[in-house]
């Protein structure tokens with residue numbers, strides 16, 4: 050059993066903390082969404098107590114993943130710097146009550162019924178941080194094209210004149 054698999058309630062009660070570094074390639078659900086498997090993710094998970102008294106996990110992930118730009122279809126790097134708070138409950142009823150009690154959309158209430166693999170939590174965290182429609186802010190090919198267009202007699206300028 051990997052040492053990243055924990056009893057969440059025990060981990061939070063003892064205010065334990067785990068951190069590590071993992072290769073992006075080790076996360077199969079994540080790599081399915083990426084352009085390639087390069088890179089590493091540093092992660093840390095701190096157990097503790099929410100102000101409400103409920104057990105909470107503070108999950109932080111830093112690193113970089115490579116996404117496929119949907120506009121120019123080349124890979125680009127997306128920095129990941131994510132932090133979130135998960136509040137652990139024991140069943141759906143408690144989760145529903147806790148959602149109402151906390152009334153805070155920035156907190157994820159989760160139901161924990163068995164030992165939890167922190168690496169799966171880390172992977173979820175990164176998956177949630179991915180853009181729905183990944184694309185460069187400015188595509189490199191587009192930039193190159195614009196530079197060519199600036200030249201007086203580029204093939205594109207000639208084409209424009211023909212129209």
Ligand SMILES: [Zn+2]
Pocket residue numbers: 118119120121122123184185187188189
């Ligand atoms: Zn692009």
